[in-house]
Amino acid sequence: MNPLLHSLSATTLDNLEDQLANSDEASDEELFDFLLEELDLSAEQAEAAIALRGLYMGRTFLSGQSPLYQDTPVYVDPASGLSFIGQLAKQQVLEIYLMLLRSHPGKRLKLDVHNCAGLNSAGQLYWAPYDTANPGAIYEVYSFDHRQFADGHWEGETPEQTSATIQRPVILD
Template sequence: MNPVLKTLTLPVLAEIETLLAGCSSVDEDLWDLLVDDLGLTAEQADAAVEMRPRYTTGIPTNGRCLLLQKLTLASNAPETKLPHHKHLNYDQLLDAYRTLLQDRPGQLLKLGTHWAAGLNTQGRLYCTPVDPDGARTMFEVFDFDREAFVENHWQCETPAQTQSAVLNPVFI
């Protein structure tokens, strides 16, 4: 993602993607919408408009923010589910966790029933067990283990469960 867009929130990025995929206006009008309606800076609007050609093949799959992860699936419907072979790999998944957490200091991203991801004060991603009732009980902090990631999902989870933390994030 262009560094000038990294400071934008996920809802703003989603709105930008909607405009990029569906706005039939000329680039100058789109640029005006981004600046006037969404409050982007001129530099941010330029960066977003530059990405417009990537959206002409279809609307990105729901939850797959091209601006963040550079993953799209050509589709006529925005709610299309990501096919099994398009699940995030280990590195993409950890990058998605970082992106979701970067503007949420002190919060954890829920990963299944008993685990959560967080960023420490130096911006390093970690994994920690949590109370299944949702309380922020951190017992220990671990690095993510590549060995625990098998065939595009974490052990003891289905691929859909692993991807759900990114597609439908829950913060605690």
């Protein structure tokens, strides 16, 4: 998040996000005036917000993953599924895993050829080995804290492999 916008209240951020996402007809000047008058932003804050406007055009962002909140925003692309601009941080990847798994209760998310992710009975995210020859096998589960994450990917994967899990998720029974 732009440091100029950090001090804004949650309500103001929600209103600002609504304006950035839905004010297609207003000019930048009209939006600038609105942000000053209605949301009580400073001129610098309004300019920082308007600088993000182009990233919102034609995109639907995941909650909390828009350009207002993230340096690497995550959006839904009808043609290709989840997409993002830039390189995801570890916390963003984990939040997307959670979202995908919560929308498929009792299922697991395939991470790579040998690993999957799931939610335990308390709703906590875990990863575990996965055997394609014995997909129902139960293995010891691990916290993601034990997996190394750097430069937008998990240890043992390329950035493209980690991205593919998000962009083209495979849900396992």
